[in-house]
Amino acid sequence: MLSIIIPTLGTREQELSRLFESLEKQTSTKFEVIVVSQDKHEVVADLLGERAFAYKQVQLNKRGLSYARNEGIKAISGQYVTFSDDDCWYPNDAFEKVEDFFNQNKAQVVCYQIFDPTTNQSYKSYPTEKADHVRTRDLFRKSSIEMFVDVQAVDRQYLCFNESFGLGAKHPSGEENIFLFSLQRAGYTISYIPEVIVYHLKPTQASRLDERTMVSKGALFGALYSKPVDIILLTALFAKKIRHVKRPIHTYAKAVALTFSEKEVKVNGVKERT
Template sequence: MIKKPRISVIVATLGDRVMELKRMMATLENQTYPHCEVILVLQNEQDQWSEVFADCGVLLKVIKIDERGLSKARNIGLEHATGEIVTFGDDDCWYEKTTFQQVVDSYQTGKDVISLNLYDPNQQKFGRLQKIKTSRYLTKRELMSRSSIEIFVRRACLEGDDFHDSIRFDEAFGLGATYISGEENIFLTDLLKRSYRTYFHPDVLVYHAVQPRTTRLTKAQVLSKGPLFKRMYHAPIAFLLVTLFYFKKKQKKLLLEVLKETWTYQPGGEQ
């Protein structure tokens, strides 16, 4: 009998979205492919989950940590995951009932890293402009538009060997870290450096509320772009991309500051 792969859903949470988590768990219970587990990494001292999920029909592990940081929490979750496939859900995302079966079907055709499509069924809006209409492998540039909750990866691709360290989220990036965004882009780029390409399925959905688009970037977001480019592309290309980005986004007043931040940043989690 062929063993069916388990999907580990790693969810880092501050514990303040109980109703949203219940919605996620309900959609996992209703999956047509039921072989999954949830690794809930709780960055909160409260202990309410045994009562909240007392009747949960999905295998659940709650890991409590004292530190804050989205990438750190996900890395801890990875250490407790037992599934052959892992994904990184937000506590306020949820799934179409056939999503996991479609993911497993794709892996059975030899895919290693998969990106789904983010969709808000309430607003009937996708998370980004639908420029890619058919399933295909993404370019390195296109990895910049992915979000963490869309990623499914074969766990074996993340393990180290005699020549490589394990691939994990760079803990300098992500909410609660020094640089507040870009952790998923680095994660996918590190996989690409090991020849694990990301395959995009535009018709397979993960649900999440789509926030209003804003053209104004916060200063923290602006300052994180230079180190992000340096982490992904190394210094010479990073400085070129930083300059082009800040002229395009009309952030010239911060250009010198971000160039200094890019210069002083030294990649520490590079794979």
């Protein structure tokens, strides 16, 4: 069985309804839905009450995407888990594809593609070839909603998100990168399948390169690497994006400062598996 963790503030009722409708249309019904509501609990409960699929609602009074996912993980019953946003939705055969993959492969994690059907565009530039082992540098290009994890094959200490990262946290992005790096460094296999598994509206370039997001890259590289590798990678990123970043020198300086201040958040705070 697959567990789908969906954090929500309950403010996007239309998007939640669209997501729930896509779940009801799945060709594989072996799944459960874990909705983690962080506000408007009654609204979420009413939307869930209209559905036929198996679900649990976890109600929290504290906000934060990574925090919500971690609380949702505690409630799962499935053999596999994925992390949905409340504004994404799924093709009808999505979960059947995932089930077939894990039945036929030994990888502990698999990543797919995100597609925006409203503009008929891929969410990002994806490799066209399948990868049995995703390269380390490609982990930076993965998003939470496109990855699926075999819960029974992964030690529970690695099934957690760093709560300093993610929407609503100190740093607004990077939580999925730290999550995947932790798994890869622990020796788990992460594969990639060049097929669409989930739908989501494509973000604008401005939203990806705003100052707060770019500054947070310093914290991300500082959490993942030692000196001077973190500075080198951060500098390379800014050199590539400099034309698109407002106040690039100011933003870069703030990002560099964070590489020194965030060392305490090293890869989920757990030791590497030997």
